[in-house]
Amino acid sequence: TEWTDALRYQDYEDWSDEYLSNLKTQQRDSPWRFAYHIQPETGLLNDPNGFSYFDGQWHLFYQAYPFGPVHGLKSWYHLTSKNLVDWQRDQLRLLPDTSFDSHGVYSGSALPVDDKLFLAFTGNARDKNWERHATQLGAWMTPDYHVEKLATPLIPAPPTGYTQHFRDPQVFVYEENYYLLMGTQNDAKEGKVLLYKGTSLTEWELVNELHFSSEQMGYMIECPNLVFVDDKPVLIFCPQGLDKQTFDYQNIYPNLYVIADDFDPESATLITPSDFHNLDEGFDVYATQAFQAPNGRALSVGWVGLPDVTYPSDQEGWAHCLSLVRELRIIKGQLYQQPVAELETLRQAVLPMSDLQGVFYQPESNCYELTLTIPADEESTLTLFASAEHDYGFDIHCDAKNGMITVDRGRMALQVNPDFGTSRTMNVAPNAAIELRLFVDGSICELFVNEGERVCTSRVFPKKEDTTILLDGVADNSTLWSLRSIH
Ligand code: FRU
Known part of the structure; x- marks a missing residue:
């Protein structure tokens, strides 16, 4: 297949059942298929999204392009679990069906609020000239997985001074207020993280750029998330185009973290941030998402795959998996990541x-x-x-x-x-x-x-x-x- 833009963004309905069932067979028969990792049944899986605990079970979504091993028209695929090990596959739950997300429901996060799960995500749209328009969108999911998108964007456009590379909202609560982190690029083509404060879940005001380093952060930052691990703020982020003098890395794009002493939301500052560290020392982890579980545990899951490179399973029409769920701890000032105990x-x-x-x-x-x-x-x-x-x-x-x-x-x-x-x-x-x-x-x-x-x-x-x-x-x-x- 030659993966032209037209084909990548073709309506889901235009793919035949036969095509999809052939893809399914190829994946099922693959020598590289996984026994206990989350994998796509067909096509491409990328970032974990909306990792959360809601209505008595764990919820996890991933970025899905079901029709081939390429980055095409993305949706959120939904899974649930009682134990962080056995995952029930549900189905695509956020589809590109509005003018805001016509070219992809991109990454985001989830927050349980009362008896619903709030989903925040990026709507990716392309206009006639194939120019990108990024809006931050919201949706509510009920306990029986009924999803309703909000008609009005949470954040209609990037602030002045930032490009349309503006995505991957992380919503979180800190000291009883709502906050939202965004990955972005400024007009000078530098990677930045922006902090918003919510007067409600649907009204967001820009606080500032998040201050966590004096270094220049490449040309774009994707998938930032701030998680509190043993009371210390840990910022996880994916800079693209980072200078190797700033941090020595080998993967095409690194997935990094800093640990800080404290977080000041008023000034959008991480106080005394550490140096950069690789979250994973291996070849393939990106777009890790972490969140605070109800009992105080900080849990993470990563995409085991990288943008802009190919993998051998592409030949079989599928690509990538998610990592095992990890529990984060800070011990003597250092970040530790253990596979969750449930994996035993x-x-x-x-x-x-x-x-x-x-x-x-x-x-x-x-x-x-x-x-x-x-x-x-x-x-x-x-x-x-x-x-x-x-x-x-x-x-x-x-x-x-x-x-x-x-x-x-x-x-x-x-x-x-x-x-x-x-x-x-x-x-x-x-x-x-x-x-x-x-x-x-x-x-x-x-x-x-x-x-x-x-x-x-x-x-x-x-x-x-x-x-x-x-x-x-x-x-x-x-x-x-x-x-x-x-x-
Ligand atoms: C990271 C990423 C995100 C984006 C998503 C699209 O891998 O590029 O920035 O939201 O993938 O699938």
Whole structure:
């Protein structure tokens, strides 16, 4: 298929049932399909949207383009869960059916208010000259998933001085007031975050640009969100075009965070913000959305995929998945991200491992959780997704002495965006044991280091039978669980 604009923005009704059902079959038969990650049934999935707790269950939406592995006419697809692990697929719930969102219902957030869920999102429209018009829109969803869009935009246009790259509203409550964060670009083509205050959910006034750094932030900031983790404000954001002198990153666009001491909404300031950090040290995480769950937990979920690059599953008509849900904590001033405790309910059998050196095990499928510790003075390489002949695989090299971990997908048979580098390195304390916890699922490995001190997500595209786990070096305390499917 040649994905012209006309085709990408074609009405959903104009795609035949047969076309869609062929796409479904391709996805279902894919060797790269996931057992316990949220994935599209067809086409492309991108940003998580509207992550929330409402009416006794968790709600999560994602940006969906159901008709191919490209960014076309977007909607919000809705899922629900009782436990943050098993997700029930509902259906598309926000569709591009008004003049404001004729070219896509773009990203946004949700807030439970009384007996309804408030949705805030970006309406993306293109005029005759294909010029973009961005409006911030609202909708209410009832407990039985009936969605009604508000006729009037929440924010009709970007303020003077900002371009139509103005999207991804995050609504939140702080000290009993409503606030809204926007990702945007100013007329000088610099990435900015704007803070609005709501006199109500439908009336928003610009407070100011959010002050959180003196650095220039590239040409655009997408998906900003402010979440309070153990009482500290953490700003998560995606700058595009960020100078690598400002922050050294390898992915096409990074997903960063800063931790601050405090948040002053009057002056739109994050007080004493930290340096920038990668939220995820791996190859593929973007557009992470975090929110405050009712019991004070800060939860996040990321898009495992990146804009403007291609992936091998594109050939099969589908692309990307969401990360596992993570719980954020601040420990000794540092951000920790752990897979939510509920994920332990995925565990099935403990699998026997032959020994702690050489070939670990050949599970039946790439669907497992593995924990192990590299002792303080050791240097070991764990290889996953290896072929039976061990001639290729995904390497995780741990040098505990020097406190360095390198993940390397350069030895996989199929390369993914090698122009952006085939390995990623992260640092931890030297001369200390390194604890690894890995979630492997079809074509993803989510690695949590030292109880969430570092997280590293990698898409890899193995053959279905390439499940061998190898260890070159020493490791202690290893346990391997097979995990169940949620689909
Ligand atoms: C981030 C993003 C958002 C936008 C959405 C459109 O990946 O570009 O800024 O709202 O995707 O799908």
